[in-house]
Amino acid sequence: MNKPIIRPIQKEDNAQVAAVVRKVLVDMGAPKVGTAYADEALDTMYEHYDRPKAAYFVVEDNGAIIGCAGIGQLDNYDGNVCELQKMYFLEEARGKGLGSAMMKKCLDTARDxxxxxxxLETMPYMEAAQKLYKRTGFDYIDGPMGNTGHFSCPVHMLIKL
Incomplete structure (x- = not known):
């Protein structure tokens, strides 16, 4: 069995990435409205991130996408701030260090x-994700920055790069 790899998204990954994000949100009991589930860009992630100062990565394991995350300019915000976007891992990808590796890839890219x-924004009950974010250096902040449209994600965090 090959070791999972983190690589930039390709156009042919779009359907698998959308399926991963939607499956994780449904499995976690997240609302479909006000979360990434309803984002217009979800079915065309390659195209959405094919722009300056944006990148999206997938975790591929034996040809299957098992995780994903990206960074891009924070929507509707004046300032040099990016957002960690759509970071989701299927259950079989969790607990293997892939989240930490993906965080490093995304934050290094943001610095570059x-x-x-x-x-970032997340859900209160996504506790494992919040532990990863805290371990990486993110701190909780009192309210949202910008306007991502994710009004169902009430936990907000920020890291200085």
Missing amino acids: FGFEQCY
């Missing part, structure tokens, strides 16, 4: 793009 801070 020249961003000064990275913001």
